[in-house]
Amino acid sequence: MKPTTMEKLTITMLCQISSKLGIEDGLDPVLVEQAVSCDDMWVLGWAYPMMFPEITTPDEVAFVGDVFDMFSFIGAGYAELSPEDKKRVDVSSSHAAAWLSFAGYDGNNEGRYMSIAHTMVERLDRFSEFKGIANRNSHCPSVERYARMYAAFDSMRRDIVMRTMDADEIIQVISEAVHPDNR
Known part of the structure; x- marks a missing residue:
């Protein structure tokens, strides 16, 4: 569902x-206006799933x-982790500490992902x-790195329900953060 230019104008004016x-009717007019003006209809699907069940989540959002x-x-x-296991993780790669937390997306080339986040x-x-x-802003491409990391994580995801990840x-x-050509 993509609103036409006239629908965007009408919705924007109604939100304003x-x-x-x-008016407080359960809808956030600022959120609605942002979603419509940026063609991010997924936002409405996430914010109001009962009202917009037909809106699908784009792949980038997922x-x-x-x-x-x-x-x-x-x-x-x-x-x-125990101190010993933390040390094992920390020395597992030269940049292990950098891959333990979310670094963002590249502001120059991954703006869509940054906006979604x-x-x-x-x-x-x-x-x-x-x-x-x-x-x-990670100041470097992140999507490919995160995709490699997520592929490894996804393979174990169902096994880590109701517990934390071990070392x-x-x-x-995190070893997947390093490109295969650089290992």
């Missing part, structure tokens, strides 16, 4: 009227959610542990 009048899920598990798992965390209140850093699992995931 609603905001000006202070990917950003998966990346946040992965880093949530990595962070929680690392926090629970910001909207997901700051506007939709998802993945609250990433508040304030969701739109972090070996964390090492397996």
